[in-house]
Amino acid sequence: MYQSKLERILLMKRPTAVVVAFGLLFGLVMSPMETQAASKKTSSYQIVKTKDYSHVYSDKKHAVRLPFHAKSSKTAYMWNKQHTQKLHNLKNYQATTWFLSKSVVLKHGSHKRVYYFVKNTTNSISGYVWRGNLASGYSPKGYQIIKQKWANQSGSYYARYYGQDVKMWNYNHTKVRVHLKNFPGMNWYRTETVVMRHGNKRAVYYYVTGTLRGNGRDVGGYVWHGYLKHGKNPNHTGQNYVPIDDFQGDTDYNQFVKTAKYQKLTKAIADLFPYSKIDYNLSRIAAYNYDAADQSIMSAEDVTPVSTSGYSNIKAFPTIDRYLLKHATWSDAKKLKAVKQLLDEAGYDATKRSNMANYQIGIQIIDNVPDILGQIVANDGDGYANGYAIVIGQTDPTGNSNNNDQSFFFTD
Template structure:
């Protein structure tokens, strides 16, 4: 269960799209690019108002390429920032690549940054396989788990620990396959159950259902002394989880991203 992240692919593609040239003089429009900043990682943004006309332009600002309003479920990854100036007035634009649930390609352009806000598109009902590194906070990741079709098992596992609170940081450490010492830099009383984590995978190539995986995970914790009563008593603990059951369609995702499925329970140091 290792995948190449969707946002990273969109970002890498955007760097080589033909309209990324940096021009110092813009004929016909009066706009000039006076400053450019490039990024080495892809940060997702989504439309601040998905019902508002918000256009992506070519670098000369002479042609509208796309309208954010036409892609209400999409998000946009930023490759660079440019400052455009016209008549001594400046505005900040992002050069972005669009990512749609269906894997639509060739959605590129420059958009005024005021039309965007940080984070994935919050309509997680249509999204699977999002990179765990780009969720904004615990609540954002919780919304993803609550809504995404790929998170059915995650939702079931979280119910096994009713007194815990979902932690994005703990989930990221889990996804990275972190060692106990890595966890202990930020958490204490760390509970890692290797047999439970193995149960997230399909044993020996056999495809198991979410309920079968859940049963194996529950049995592994019971065998380790964490039965229903003890799991319910873990008040003040946080829980981290990473799992994806569905892949994003449209040829966007491929294997091998270095992430690991599993669950970890621990107390924060602070």
């Protein structure tokens, strides 16, 4: 049969095409084998020995782990455990101090090397570094915390100088957390004392924390101790909530009631007793001993009642306390109207209240204060804290408290 020139060419090319196809098929079959071989090659680093350093300290008294830093500014990698992935380059962390967690002997073929597993101070970065790339001690660059103390750190502090631009820093002193002048009414609570080195200078810093404006946002950071004053802040400007124990006395507490955003109901109820004054110590007694709904003190189930010494004829109003808590979402006007009615029913009408100049008021009201994290009362609702405790009583210099209500929880 006659064949065209084109057909003859195609027939001649067929063996080549088959070989090519076979070669491609063979290549596809071999690819997984090659991948496995490559995999074995990349995982050829093996840990043959480990030594734990997690509880070895450079300063046993303060539990400070062993510090290291980059030996030079040249490239030096931090690896994952399998030594297959470069996690970080130490040349980019010249001011970072690394703390030793453990050392390992890493074998690769016939070669062995000691690697250190290190972490930064916040444990946010960690990995394995050949020990030859690390030098012992804190980094000589940047700000370095070279001593730390956590024991016996209780106590509150506040900005020593109002209006001064005092900064709260992160651990590395590279980022400002907040400016203390923006929170003049804050009580800051110390949890740590450190010695921070910068160049040849050393300074003592406190790590302090606080809840900003009582709205559930926590903040903490390092502040030079000279900018802080130990004690309870007498200024409560801008604070939505101040714990009852953080006041200094009658003047301090009354000023807060008069000016604070969430104390309008407190002031209105106190005004129902026109000639009776708000007494701070009696207010503490109300909060600790006579809150019928057990809401005025955080973790109230563990609260021990405080002494009523120095007061007599204390009268509590548990029915009012529970009623206000039940109707916490009502407007202040509606709640105040209900309080008047309940006082009348308890025998304290407007006429009697106007003749109680020899009585003081103990009152602690937490009224719909934003409490996103549940840090104000033990059982807040829908992100808002509420607690109500109202009592009246008389000061008694003799300390006679025989006529005081004795029960901690009321069941009337």
